Each structure stands twice: as C-alpha cells, then as structure tokens.
Amino acid sequence: MQPVTSSVSSSVKPKSKLWKSISTHRYLYMMLLPCVIFFLIFSYIPLGGLLMAFKDYKFNAGILGSPWVGLKYFEAFFNSYEAKQLIRNTLIISGIKLFLYLPFPIILALMFNEIRSKWFKNFSQSILYLPHFLSWVVVMGLTQRILAPDTGLLNEIIAKLGGDGSTFYMMEANYFYQVMFSSFVWKSIGWDSIIYMAAIAGVSPDLYEAAKIDGASKLREIWHITLPSIAPTVVILFILSLGSILSAGFDQIYMLRTPGNMHLADILDTYIIKVGLQQGQYGYATAVGMMQGIIGFILVILANRISRKVSDTSLW
Amino acid sequence: MRKKWGKLVAIPLVVTSLLAGCSNAGNNEPAANNAPSSTEAPADKPATWIADRKIKGLIFMGTDDQTSDINPEILAEIKKRTGIEYEVEIMKANKAIEGLTAGIASGDLPDFISFYLNNSGRQEMPVVLKAAREGMFTDLTPFLKDTKVYSKYLEKDYLPIDTNYGVMFRPEFNGSTYFVHMNINREGGKAGKLISGPYIRKDIAEALKIDPSSIKTHEQLYDLAKKIQAGNFKDNNGNPVIPIGPGYWGGKELGQIFSDLQWGDTDQWIYQGKDGKILHEIQTPVAMKKVEFMQKMLKEKLMHPEFFTVDQSRAEEGALNGSWAIVGDMHSYLPFNQDLHYLPLGPFNDVEGNPYQMQVDFKGAGGAWAIPATTKKPEEIVKFADFMASREGKILWQYGLEGRDYTLDDKGNPIPKQEVLDLKASNGAESQKLGFAGAGNYWGELFGKTDTDPMADYGEENYGDKLTGATGIGLKAQEFWKWDEKVANAITVDGYTPKSFLSEFPTGTDLTEAFTNYKDSLVKAYYSDSKEEAQKILDGALKQMQAANLDGYLKLLEEKNSDPKTKIKFKPSR
Numbered sequence: 076m077q078p079v080t081s082s083v084s085s086s087v088k089p090k091s092k093l094w095k096s097i098s099t100h101r102y103l104y105m106m107l108l109p110c111v112i113f114f115l116i117f118s119y120i121p122l123g124g125l126l127m128a129f130k131d132y133k134f135n136a137g138i139l140g141s142p143w144v145g146l147k148y149f150e151a152f153f154n155s156y157e158a159k160q161l162i163r164n165t166l167i168i169s170g171i172k173l174f175l176y177l178p179f180p181i182i183l184a185l186m187f188n189e190i191r192s193k194w195f196k197n198f199s200q201s202i203l204y205l206p207h208f209l210s211w212v213v214v215m216g217l218t219q220r221i222l223a224p225d226t227g228l229l230n231e232i233i234a235k236l237g238g239d240g241s242t243f244y245m246m247e248a249n250y251f252y253q254v255m256f257s258s259f260v261w262k263s264i265g266w267d268s269i270i271y272m273a274a275i276a277g278v279s280p281d282l283y284e285a286a287k288i289d290g291a292s293k294l295r296e297i298w299h300i301t302l303p304s305i306a307p308t309v310v311i312l313f314i315l316s317l318g319s320i321l322s323a324g325f326d327q328i329y330m331l332r333t334p335g336n337m338h339l340a341d342i343l344d345t346y347i348i349k350v351g352l353q354q355g356q357y358g359y360a361t362a363v364g365m366m367q368g369i370i371g372f373i374l375v376i377l378a379n380r381i382s383r384k385v386s387d388t389s390l391w
Numbered sequence: 392m393r394k395k396w397g398k399l400v401a402i403p404l405v406v407t408s409l410l411a412g413c414s415n416a417g418n419n420e421p422a423a424n425n426a427p428s429s430t431e432a433p434a435d436k437p438a439t440w441i442a443d444r445k446i447k448g449l450i451f452m453g454t455d456d457q458t459s460d461i462n463p464e465i466l467a468e469i470k471k472r473t474g475i476e477y478e479v480e481i482m483k484a485n486k487a488i489e490g491l492t493a494g495i496a497s498g499d500l501p502d503f504i505s506f507y508l509n510n511s512g513r514q515e516m517p518v519v520l521k522a523a524r525e526g527m528f529t530d531l532t533p534f535l536k537d538t539k540v541y542s543k544y545l546e547k548d549y550l551p552i553d554t555n556y557g558v559m560f561r562p563e564f565n566g567s568t569y570f571v572h573m574n575i576n577r578e579g580g581k582a583g584k585l586i587s588g589p590y591i592r593k594d595i596a597e598a599l600k601i602d603p604s605s606i607k608t609h610e611q612l613y614d615l616a617k618k619i620q621a622g623n624f625k626d627n628n629g630n631p632v633i634p635i636g637p638g639y640w641g642g643k644e645l646g647q648i649f650s651d652l653q654w655g656d657t658d659q660w661i662y663q664g665k666d667g668k669i670l671h672e673i674q675t676p677v678a679m680k681k682v683e684f685m686q687k688m689l690k691e692k693l694m695h696p697e698f699f700t701v702d703q704s705r706a707e708e709g710a711l712n713g714s715w716a717i718v719g720d721m722h723s724y725l726p727f728n729q730d731l732h733y734l735p736l737g738p739f740n741d742v743e744g745n746p747y748q749m750q751v752d753f754k755g756a757g758g759a760w761a762i763p764a765t766t767k768k769p770e771e772i773v774k775f776a777d778f779m780a781s782r783e784g785k786i787l788w789q790y791g792l793e794g795r796d797y798t799l800d801d802k803g804n805p806i807p808k809q810e811v812l813d814l815k816a817s818n819g820a821e822s823q824k825l826g827f828a829g830a831g832n833y834w835g836e837l838f839g840k841t842d843t844d845p846m847a848d849y850g851e852e853n854y855g856d857k858l859t860g861a862t863g864i865g866l867k868a869q870e871f872w873k874w875d876e877k878v879a880n881a882i883t884v885d886g887y888t889p890k891s892f893l894s895e896f897p898t899g900t901d902l903t904e905a906f907t908n909y910k911d912s913l914v915k916a917y918y919s920d921s922k923e924e925a926q927k928i929l930d931g932a933l934k935q936m937q938a939a940n941l942d943g944y945l946k947l948l949e950e951k952n953s954d955p956k957t958k959i960k961f962k963p964s965r
Contacts, residue, residue, distance in 0.1 A: 135526040156938050224696035243696055246918045333700055334914035352489040354900060355518040357496060
C-alpha cells in the first residue's frame with residue numbers, strides 16, 4: 076500500500092518539521108543535553124588539537140598560528156628506526172586482546188547462566204567482577220610479586236615440587252604474551268561478561284522450552300538458541316572494539332615492560348607518551364596518535380559494512 | 392544520505408578545530424611592565440618590603456621533594472616583611488617531565504614555575520628551551536642586575552660553565568636569560584659529605600676478616616660475594632642473605648659498585664680513553680666484559696635476581712632486614728644506618744684501572760625557576776626570590792621563626808631549639824608542619840637555596856650542628872671512609888656532561904632514544920642465556936645508535952671539549 080501524503084504536509088519544510096519534532100520531545104532532548112555537552116567538551120573540542128599533527132607547534136603562536144609542516148611527522152614516524160617494531164607489537168597485542176580474548180567473557184556468561192544456586196552465582200560473580208576495580212598498577216604489582224624469581228609464589232611452588240624456582244618470568248620474552256594475556260583476562264573477564272549476561276537474560280524462555288520439548292541437550296540449547304540470540308550483541312561489541320585496534324592498552328603494557336621483553340612490549344601508546352610528554356614533541360606525538368585513530372575509524376566502518384552484508388547486524 | 396553524513400562529521404570538526412585552534416597558549420603580548428621598578432620601600436614598611444600582592448607558583452617536581460603545605464605563621468611573617476602572599480601548587484604527574492611538558496603546552500601558567508634541572512643535559516632542558524625561544528618566558532637579566540644576591544650570577548667566574556653557557560646565558564640569547572639555575576655554592580670546589588655507593592654488613596665483613604676499603608675491583612667483589620655465599624649468613628628473619636642486593640631505592644644499573652666496568656658515568660657511558668678518543672661504551676670491549684661478569688654473578692646467585700628491576704619497597708625492606716650482605720647503593724644520611732652496621736665498601740677503581748680519586752664539581756647546581764611572559768610586574772617576583780636567597784630570607788625558611796623555633800647567639804647566628812630537634816627525631820611528619828628546611832620542609836629552596844655558604848651565614852655547616860656538637864648525620868661513615876684524606880687529594884672540575892648537547896644535535900631525539908635503548912639492552916643482555924645472544928643484543932643497540940648518527944655526535948663532543956666554554960667532564964663527580 077502506498078503511503079498517503081497530503082499536499083499540506085508535503086509543503087512543510089523539513090527544517091520546521093525538525094523544530095516541531097524537537098519541540099514535541101523537548102523534555103527528552105533536555106535529558107539528552109548533558110550527554111551531548113559532555114561529548115562536545117571532552118570528545119569533540121579536543122579533536123581540534125589534531126591540527127598539531129600537521130603543524131610545527133609554537134607556544135607563542137598557538138595551534139592555528141603555528142606554521143604548517145604537511146605530513147612531515149607521519150613521514151618521520153614511518154622512516155624511524157622503531158616504527159615497524161612498534162606497529163607490529165601493537166597489532167599483535169591488540170589482536171590478542173580483540174580476537175583471542177573475545178570468547179572468554181562469552182563463555183563465562185554462559186557458565187553463569189547455567190548456575191542454579193543463586194547464592195553461589197552472586198558470590199562467584201562478585202569475585203570475578205572485583206579485579207575490574209583494581210588499577211593496572213595494583214594488578215601488575217601483584218603479578219610481579221607472584222612471578223618473582225626465587226621468592227614469588229609460582230617459583231616457590233615449582234621449587235617445592237622439585238623444579239627450578241629461579242625463572243624470572245617478567246624478564247624473559249618467552250613468557251611475555253602469556254603473562255600479558257592471563258593478567259588481562261583475570262582483570263577484564265568478569266566485568267566484560269555483564270553485557271553478555273544481559274543479552275542472555277533477554278532470550279525468550281519459550282525458545283528453551285520448545286527446545287526441551289524437542290529433546291535438546293544443554294549444549295544444544297546453548298549452541299542453537301543462546302549463541303545465535305546474543306550474536307548481534309557480540310558483533311556490535313566486536314565492531315566497536317575494532318576502533319582501538321592500534322591502542323593496545325597503555326597502563327598494563329607500561330607496567331609489564333622490562334628490558335627483557337621490551338622488543339615485544341614497546342607499543343604505539345607507550346611511544347606516544349615517551350615522545351609527546353617526556354620529550355615535548357607535541358606535533359609528532361599527535362601525528363602518531365591520530366594515525367591510531369584514523370586506522371581504527373576505517374576498520375570500524377569496514378567491519379560494519381561487512382557485518383551488515385553478511386549478518387544483518389550493524390551499528391548503523 | 393552521504394551528504395548528510397558528511398555534514399554531520401564535518402561541522403563539529405570545523406567548529407572544534409576553530410575552538411581548539413584559537414587557543415593561543417603562549418600569548419605573544421609582552422608582560423605588562425618589564426622595566427625594573429624602584430627598589431625603595433614605603434616609609435611605613437620594612438626595608439624588605441616588595442609589594443602588596445600575591446605570588447603564585449606552579450612546581451613541576453615530585454611530592455617527595457616539594458610540598459605546597461607551608462606553615463601559616465611563616466607565611467604571615469613573609470607577608471609582614473615583604474607584603475607578598477606566597478602560594479605554590481605542585482603539578483601532579485606520573486613523571487615531573489610529563490607535568491612540565493603538559494603544563495607549558497597548556498599556556499596557563501601562574502606567576503612563576505619551578506622545575507628540576509641538574510644540568511643542561513637533563514630532559515627538562517629541551518622543553519623549557521623551546522618555551523624560552525618561543526617567547527614564553529620573561530628575560531630576567533635586567534631584573535637580576537637590580538638584586539643583592541642574584542646579581543652575583545652576572546659576575547665573572549661565579550657560575551659553573553654549564554649553568555652559565557648551557558642553562559642561563561646561552562650564546563643564542565645574547566645576554567638574556569630565561570631561567571635561574573639554583574643550588575649554586577658561594578665558594579667553588581666544595582666537596583659534599585655524603586658517602587654514597589655500596590655498603591657491606593659490618594658483622595659479615597668482620598666475620599670474613601675483610602677490610603671493606605680493600606675491595607677495589609669487580610674481581611675482588613666476585614671473590615667477596617663467593618665468600619659471603621659460602622659463609623651461610625642469615626638476615627634478621629633467619630633467612631639466608633643474598634651476597635649483593637640492589638640499591639636501597641630499588642633496582643637499577645649502578646655505577647659505583649661496578650665503577651671499573653663503567654665507561655664514564657652510569658647512564659652517560661661516553662668517555663675519553665687514554666688515547667684521547669671519545670667513544671661510547673658499546674664501541675669498547677668494556678660493554679661485553681660487563682655483560683659477561685653480570686651473567687656470571689646472576690648465574691651463580693651472587694646477585695639479587697631482580698637487581699636491576701626490583702621495586703623500592705622490597706629493596707628497602709631487604710636492606711632494613713639485613714637480607715643483602717652488600718647493599719648495592721645507599722648513602723650515609725639514611726637514618727637506619729647511623730650506627731654504621733653497614734660499612735662503606737670500596738671505593739672502586741675506574742675503568743682504566745686507576746685507583747679512586749675524588750672529583751669535585753667546581754659548583755654543582757640543581758632546580759631552576761622561570762617567570763612566564765604573561766606575569767605582571769615580573770621584577771617583583773625576582774625581588775621576592777632575592778629576599779628568599781638573602782641571609783634574612785634563608786634563616787626564615789631554614790630555621791623558622793625566632794622565638795618559636797630558634798634563638799640567636801651573640802654573633803647573631805640562629806641556634807635551633809632543642810624541642811624542635813627532639814620533635815624532628817621522634818616524629819618527622821609532625822616536625823615538617825613547622826614549615827622550614829631544618830625541620831624537614833624544603834619549600835623555601837625553590838627561590839632561596841643558592842649562593843649557599845652555611846658556615847659563613849649561620850656559623851654551622853648543617854642545621855643543628857652547634858647543638859649536637861657536629862656529631863650530625865653521616866659523620867661515622869665519613870670518618871670510616873676517610874673523607875678528609877680523600878678531599879685533600881680531590882681534583883676540581885667544571886664542565887658539561889657528555890649528553891648535554893643532545894638537544895642541539897640534529898638527530899638528538901633519535902640518539903636519545905638509542906641511548907635509552909642501550910641502557911635497556913644492557914640489562915637484557917645480562918639476563919640472556921649465552922655470550923653470543925648477549926653480543927647480538929648489543930649489536931642491535933649499536934646499530935640503532937649508528938642509525939641515529941652516534942659518530943657525528945661523538946665528533947661534536949670532540950669539538951665541544953676543545954672549547955674552554957664547553958669542556959666536558961667524562962668522569963662522574965664523587
């Protein structure tokens with residue numbers, strides 16, 4: 076059926092239509108306003124600083140008054156001795172955190188969902204959420220103590236069992252990814268599982284009942300009902316996290332870095348802090364940071380398009 | 392649809408670019424009144440009167456070193472004498488340099504700023520230099536001329552050369568100066584009495600019948616560590632000791648305990664050999680020799696396994712519990728060792744096998760302040776700094792208030808009150824609240840600690856010596872180490888550190904990066920499994936340095952060293 080459009084309504088300009096709509100929903104817009112202001116002040120206005128990536132920033136000239144240098148900083152970065160290693164390390168670490176880590180909170184949410192004892196469910200959830208509230212400084216401090224050679228908990232257990240308890244895990248590059256990933260999982264898994272728990276809670280119980288009548292086992296229920304039902308949530312979260320593919324997490328890696336693992340642990344985030352804040356190269360650091368953002372932005376758009384074509388789930 | 396998206400993205404971007412871009416951090420406007428004003432005080436005010444105003448400072452230093460808590464009674468006294476309402480704020484940052492970089496970029500600076508600056512090679516220097524070149528700071532030379540204490544900075548041979556030509560009166564500034572370097576002694580060539588370096592547990596040295604001063608080389612240190620290991624000594628908790636523990640302040644590369652394996656100063660590692668050639672450590676056999684030695688020490692468990700990385704709390708705990716037979720690095724002022732149950736070890740020979748000879752800087756320096764170009768009447772800030780550096784000001788921030796904290800002897804010198812000394816000994820945190828340096832609160836050093844000569848100014852070298860009969864802190868270690876003998880044979884030097892010129896070198900940033908990488912590569916090599924692997928690590932570090940034009944920098948150092956105004960000191964002063 077064709078929509079009926081009156082000649083009066085078609086003559087109303089879109090602008091006044093918009094204002095009418097805003098006026099009608101003014102209270103909702105007012106509620107939205109603080110949020111818009113927040114993003115304007117803390118996310119959009121600082122975007123103007125990106126101009127520094129193309130300027131030789133002078134204190135006395137400000138950002139606009141400083142002379143243009145074109146793509147000089149980008150060129151300098153890609154020609155620098157460390158660029159290749161920094162990009163490679165960043166991609167590996169963020170890749171591990173994005174792809175390898177992805178199923179962990181989902182599995183945990185599925186496990187929580189199957190716990191029948193309410194008391195035990197609450198207790199275990201609280202225990203697993205707790206690490207999220209600890210800062211990386213504390214978490215890495217604990218990790219360092221646990222993994223210390225000779226005196227660390229792990230080495231003491233190994234020594235008690237007759238092994239060599241002198242391994243310096245933090246100094247050996249061979250253990251870097253394991254330590255990085257396990258500490259990341261420990262800190263993040265509980266908190267990240269909350270959103271999947273919410274998605275699982277939204278699955279219609281009718282589906283499970285129908286499956287049960289059809290004789291489906293628990294695993295079949297999870298595979299054929301729970302996972303497909305939460306798939307859009309998983310896809311959306313994954314697309315959003317792609318935006319930070321070149322941001323591997325400064326705090327954790329900064330604390331984890333030792334001379335022994337530095338060739339794996341030096342990433343773009345730590346590099347930006349080093350050149351930007353410790354050496355005062357504002358333009359150069361901005362250029363590297365901007366590059367991170369642009370690549371993340373492109374990836375989000377691409378992933379969103381692919382997802383829309385393949386699975387009908389997308390951000391917009 | 393595509394157009395709509397374009398608008399949605401572009402409009403906020405344009406608006407925000409304009410908003411952020413319009414910020415003019417530095418503000419080119421000259422300060423309101425840069426001409427020195429009259430020094431005369433109004434008739435009804437004291438001679439030290441400056442102006443009825445507030446002076447606010449932003450301090451880019453750690454909270455361990457500085458505080459914004461100033462005793463209100465002392466602040467009132469300052470107000471009474473100078474008219475100045477003084478207030479400082481500490482910029483909190485992960486590292487002081489990060490705070491400084493961000494603070495200057497913000498452009499929102501108060502009346503003055505203060506920051507770390509041991510010498511012109513320190514990492515703060517390029518940041519403040521850029522700010523000075525771009526008109527962020529006030530030229531202080533005209534105001535310094537008009538002062539009583541700071542005018543000495545303009546006298547010939549008063550300042551050490553690095554302060555004079557590297558920090559303050561740089562040739563590029565044509566007589567102008569934008570920072571005032573602090574902590575300059577009135578007289579040159581004065582040796583400090585702090586005995587720093589490795590210390591050995593006295594009972595262990597006695598049990599092994601070792602004279603700590605007889606240990607001079609890394610080979611002797613190795614033998615000593617072996618003996619300690621075989622001796623089965625225990626710490627306060629009954630656990631076996633570790634022969635060589637980390638420095639008291641945490642794990643890092645230490646210079647003094649391995650000084651015959653250091654090509655120049657630790658963290659500089661640039662030295663002029665006997666043949667007159669200036670080389671980096673990595674270009675010499677010393678680097679591999681050091682790596683092999685450390686590998687051996689770590690493998691045989693003669694050193695703490697986290698010697699280079701352990702955190703301060705564990706390092707300190709080990710020293711306090713006697714868990715380290717040898718503490719890699721500490722000093723004679725630490726309160727826990729005033730009974731000298733740890734004895735100074737060494738001193739060690741230098742890298743060429745020469746026995747230790749004390750080297751004293753003509754004058755040291757540390758910390759600096761600057762006045763932003765936006766500050767109104769900057770001459771008043773300089774006058775206030777001059778007051779703080781005068782004898783009257785110094786007594787105020789070092790000895791507190793007359794009557795409350797000290798009395799005057801017949802020569803007019805301050806004698807601290809016994810109750811202040813008692814409070815300081817029993818409760819350091821409480822005594823700090825009294826608000827002066829003698830009681831442990833160092834806020835006054837920012838403007839006041841320069842042109843120092845405590846013996847001439849107060850009749851004692853250290854706060855309270857007159858009362859305690861100069862049995863003060865660190866004296867036992869000083870006697871044991873035979874400080875007097877060493878001072879008698881000391882040489883005085885005046886020069887720049889080798890890394891001081893990195894900021895003017897075209898590839899200085901890359902080279903700084905490469906030097907930092909060398910420091911980390913060394914530690915990585917110590918922990919590698921074989922000599923070959925270690926060599927590979929060092930080769931990688933050398934390659935990075937060469938890519939950053941190490942050879943060019945060493946050539947520049949040769950040129951600088953041949954100019955008397957930019958002489959380089961290759962050995963550490965200690």
